[in-house]
Amino acid sequence: GPVSAAQPHDSAIKHVAGEAIYIDDIPEPAGLVHACLGLSEIAHGRLVALDLEPVRAAPGVLCVLTAGDIPGQNDISSTHRHDEPVFATEMILHHGQPLFAVVAETRDQARRAALLAKAEYQETAPLLDIAAARAAGGELVTDPLKLERGDVSAALAASPRRLKGSMAIGGQDHFYLESQIALAIPGEDEDMFVASSTQHPSEVQHMVAQVLGVGSHAVTVEIRRMGGGFGGKETQANLFACVAALAARKLRRPVKLRPDRDDDMVITGKRHDFVCDYEIGFDDDGHILAVDTVYAARCGWNADLSGPVTDRALFHMDNCYFYPAVRARSEPLRTNTVSNTAFRGFGGPQGMVGAERFIEEVAFATGLDPLEVRRRNLYGGSSSSEGLGRNVTPYHQTVEDMIGGEVIAELERRCDYKARQEAIRAFNAGSPIIKRGIALTPVKFGISFTATWYNQAGALVHVYTDGTVMLNHGGTEMGQGLHVKVAQVVGHAFGIGLDQIKITATTTGKVPNTSATAASSGSDLNGMAALDACETIKARMTAFAARNWQEEPDAIAFLPGRVQIGAREIAFAELVQAAYMARIQLSATGFYATPKIHWDRKAGRGHPFYYFAYGAAAAEVAIDTLTGEYKVERVDILHDCGTSLNPAIDKGQIEGGFIQGMGWLTTEELVWDEKGRLKTHAPSTYKIPVASDRPRIFNVDLLENAPNREPTIHRSKAVGEPPLMLAISVLHALSDAVASVGGHRVCPRLDAPATPERVLTAVERVKAEVGA
Ligand code: LUZ
Ligand code: MOS
Structure with missing residues (x-):
């Protein structure tokens, strides 16, 4: 069967042929304009004045956005600590911190205009590394953890030999081939659609809603694939999505925000050293x-x-x-x-x-x-x-x-x-x-x-009357092959080939309240959720087939390429058609929560x-x-x-x-x-x-x-x-x-x-x- 077998990545040929559609490849909607972020030139201090007139006067510029233009909250802190504004207002906390965004007719115009701001700062000495932070008293960003088992002091004292040391371990830039990017398209009323290169569409949805001051139900976030994530798009995509959505809301036009590589590296967080x-x-x-x-x-x-x-x-x-x-x-x-x-x-x-x-x-x-x-x-x-x-x-x-x-x-x-x-x-x-x-x-x-509650996932499976299947789940594809693995699970469940299963973009509109595709858990969680949906549909089809052909339910099996109903063998598509005519529901959601785990x-x-x-x-x-x-x-x-x-x-x-x-x-x-x-x-x-x-x-x-x-x-x-x-x-x-x-x-x-x-x-x- 297709499960536990070496299947090629569903997009392998498209990847190498340059035909896979990443966000920057989506045909641009009419009226699309481009945003660029204006960045702090100091690492630590007070923003005393910010003259944006030269930015506004630059060729092609349509608008400039600062914290004052945010209808909701100037806050995208994923920990709810309120320590991460979209735009800095008074305090500047790192070099490259976004101060404003400019939107222009072309990306080139927006990038040139962003450099024309005149900021005045009152600089403070920055704390740049672990040694400096410790020397200044060691302020923590969050509660530390202590793990302890046994009496360490006594065990050290009783050890025949002891030694002390210290090791420095460096950080790392994600260097995803596709940099951060978001495309926001305003809809009716307060609706906003955002295509975001994110591992965590549900969080982007919540952040966009929070920044726009609307309910999550007004925001739809979608991602077909990323050109790499590596953790760099677990939270750090939020900023780009929120700024694109903010500009789209203000201008009532589609807005794209794609920082160039240098800006991406200067703005976004990395592996901790x-x-x-x-x-x-x-x-x-x-x-x-x-x-x-x-x-x-x-x-x-x-x-x-x-x-x-x-x-x-x-x-x-x-x-x-x-x-x-x-x-x-x-x-x-x-x-x-x-x-x-x-x-x-x-x-x-x-x-x-x-x-x-x-x-x-x-x-x-x-x-x-x-x-x-x-x-x-x-x-x-x-x-x-x-x-x-x-x-x-x-x-x-x-x-x-x-x-x-x-x-x-x-x-x-x-x-x-x-x-x-x-x-x-x-x-x-x-x-x-x-x-x-x-x-x-x-x-x-x-x-x-x-975080135990993240260990949950949902899926949505539709079986169409010709026997083909639409598969959707909460996991995102970043090149790792999650989608083909989940498709293999579905193919195995129904006994059908991968060519009968349509892999679709991850969207908050189909599966809600998802966790980030992270912690290596994508296939474990979403594979199980998709299987759960398949089992629901199969149970309905089995009950129907048992009634229809007067067989015991356990005489019915979904085998590779056919369904066994007692002594009868029929094609999956045939059973689907018969079930449809008998008004059997052929669509289901699925859900999974990892058992056994707990953490105090x-x-x-x-x-x-x-x-x-x-x-x-x-x-x-x-x-x-x-x-x-x-x-x-x-x-x-x-x-x-x-x-x-x-x-x-x-x-x-x-x-x-x-x-x-x-x-x-x-x-x-x-x-x-x-x-x-x-x-x-x-x-x-x-x-x-x-x-x-x-x-x-x-x-x-x-x-x-x-x-x-x-x-x-x-x-x-x-x-x-x-x-x-x-x-x-x-x-x-x-x-x-x-x-x-x-x-x-x-x-x-x-x-x-x-x-x-x-x-x-x-x-x-x-x-x-x-x-x-
Ligand atoms: N993300 C997260 C992760 O929020 N919690 C985790 O435990 C984790 N582990 C690995 C990678 N991402
Ligand atoms: Mo990750 S480090 O599993 O986004």
């Missing part, structure tokens, strides 16, 4: 006995998703490892920079990078191989008596599905890890300048939104994740110790998708996630100057991975015969985010190569991103420490 401070207690055999850690994050000028992002960092500070005593605290710091936001992994990757640093520290301190230290600290333990009780997380959820150890062992075998490690050590002994390194790291990622944030206890997704990667690199430059030579991956809904799509997610994670941990570096201006606001200065950065050898396998132990949709597992963290293997392979210059005696403490500059600095530091 963190500083992780840690103290670890351990023994000479590499067993971790206690971990006490603080994860501080640069959150930017408002809360946005920084609360749940920093929470998820703590939820992954264990990765696959059991800490007998543990305390972890988050420190979500306010800074005068862009408001950092969701990014694939949502804080989890930063938490996990910390966990792998703890392992590495213990390995170098004890002289054990890092992979051996990983193994010795895995959840579960190697024998049942050892395993007893060694499976409780810092948030008091018991890990019931731990397969990390098996995944590591299987990958180790497949990629010939041990022999290659020995060959690399031998190579390094005879190679004074080029040094090779290898590392194998596991991933365990918690699946579910930690105040107590730091619960069962926030329905299950875990696992994986492991082995990376081999070569560094040039004179320049710090490097190459990723080979990567082997074994990743757990449960029973994959679509192995071809999942493989693409694993490859893409790995490469995106590799970019984050190696070449992607965000730089702000002392005035708080982002210097890396274009691909000329911000280096994402390109085709030539792909590992020369790149073996990606899905774990076989590993159905999800929970009854998820066809026993599959979520795949969007977990593979990003497989790239931590590259950071540790680089570290291994660096460590070789010191005979593997000192921990390189290589921070992220491990740019060539950082690698070179680490090489020199390690050499100095061993006196080489």
Whole structure:
């Protein structure tokens, strides 16, 4: 059947032929005009005066909008903290903060006009990074989280060995190929239609309604597909949609707002950079006995998703490892920079990078191989008596599905890890300048939104009288293949081919009150909701068929290509036609809410994740110790998708996630100057991975015969985010190569991103420490 099979992405041919319709490709409605945002030129201070006359007088300009033109609220704070205005009024909190919008006949005219504003500021020193925010008292954007299990102070005191350290973990720009964009079309009365490149149409709907001062029922938000989201369109699309709608309402004309790449990068939030401070207690055999850690994050000028992002960092500070005593605290710091936001992994990757640093520290301190230290600290333990009780997380959820150890062992075998490690050590002994390194790291990622109520989804399925099917659900397509997976589920339910199913744009008018397509949950939630709708329709058709052909209901089955009714076989379309004539309803909504999960944030206890997704990667690199430059030579991956809904799509997610994670941990570096201006606001200065950065050898396998132990949709597992963290293997392979210059005696403490500059600095530091 079409489910659990390698089906191509429904839009694959359109993607490569340039025929897929993104928002900027929608035929422009008559009378369309263009908006552009006017941005603050300082990072922190008071807006004393804003002269917009030169903007108004510019050629083609139709109107200028400021906070005073907002009929509803000047507030798009998704946390309801009222800390995110559409337009700044008095206080300016980051460089590039929108002050106004200008609308003109052409996009070029709007962009030129936006630069003509004359703003007067009273500047205050900006707090730009974690160190500065801490030095100024450490104002937080949201409540911090504390996870605690056992008596950490006592466990540290009782540990034979202890060490302290600190790690910097960099941020990341989403660099979606399609930048933010919205097209707003006013309707009758107060109605507004907005095509928005968003992962969260329902939130855009609510924000547009709030800004326009109308009910949500007056606003329809639609998205057929995004050219990438990666978390950058979970909340950050709100601004662009609201400004386009505001202008459309004012002018009663369709308005498009598409910032250019530089403005997009200057305005929108990114992955949070963190500083992780840690103290670890351990023994000479590499067993971790206690971990006490603080994860501080640069959150930017408002809360946005920084609360749940920093929470998820703590939820992954264990990765696959059991800490007998543990305390972890988050420190979500306010800074005068862009408001950092969701990014694939949502804080989890930063938490996990910390966990792998703890392992590495213990390995170098004890002289054990890092992979051996990983193994010795895995959840579960190697024998049942050892395993007893060694499976409780810092948030008091018991890990019931731990397969990390098996995944590591299987990958180790497949990629010939041990022999290659020995060959690399031998190579390094005879190679004074080029040094090779290898590392194998596991991933365990918690699946579910930690905000429990987000774990719900709806769907709408229509069966037409010719037997073709319209499929709609609350999930959004950002290239990840969600729509084809849900279509496979529907095809399997009815026994029909994908060519009989029409995938339609996500719209708030068809399925209401949806959650963001995020947290890797798109297929888990929407696949189940769509199946629920199909089951409702099938139950009605089954009851009809049983009556009509005098059969027992359980003698009726929807099989691939036909419906079995007792001894009779008829085509799906034939049954549909007969049911229609008998006045059977052939349309249904579906709904799903994830079972089992609960979370008490105040107590730091619960069962926030329905299950875990696992994986492991082995990376081999070569560094040039004179320049710090490097190459990723080979990567082997074994990743757990449960029973994959679509192995071809999942493989693409694993490859893409790995490469995106590799970019984050190696070449992607965000730089702000002392005035708080982002210097890396274009691909000329911000280096994402390109085709030539792909590992020369790149073996990606899905774990076989590993159905999800929970009854998820066809026993599959979520795949969007977990593979990003497989790239931590590259950071540790680089570290291994660096460590070789010191005979593997000192921990390189290589921070992220491990740019060539950082690698070179680490090489020199390690050499100095061993006196080489
Ligand atoms: N978004 C969110 C997420 O709102 N809550 C989450 O827990 C989450 N996790 C991953 C990605 N996005
Ligand atoms: Mo996301 S980081 O799942 O939008």
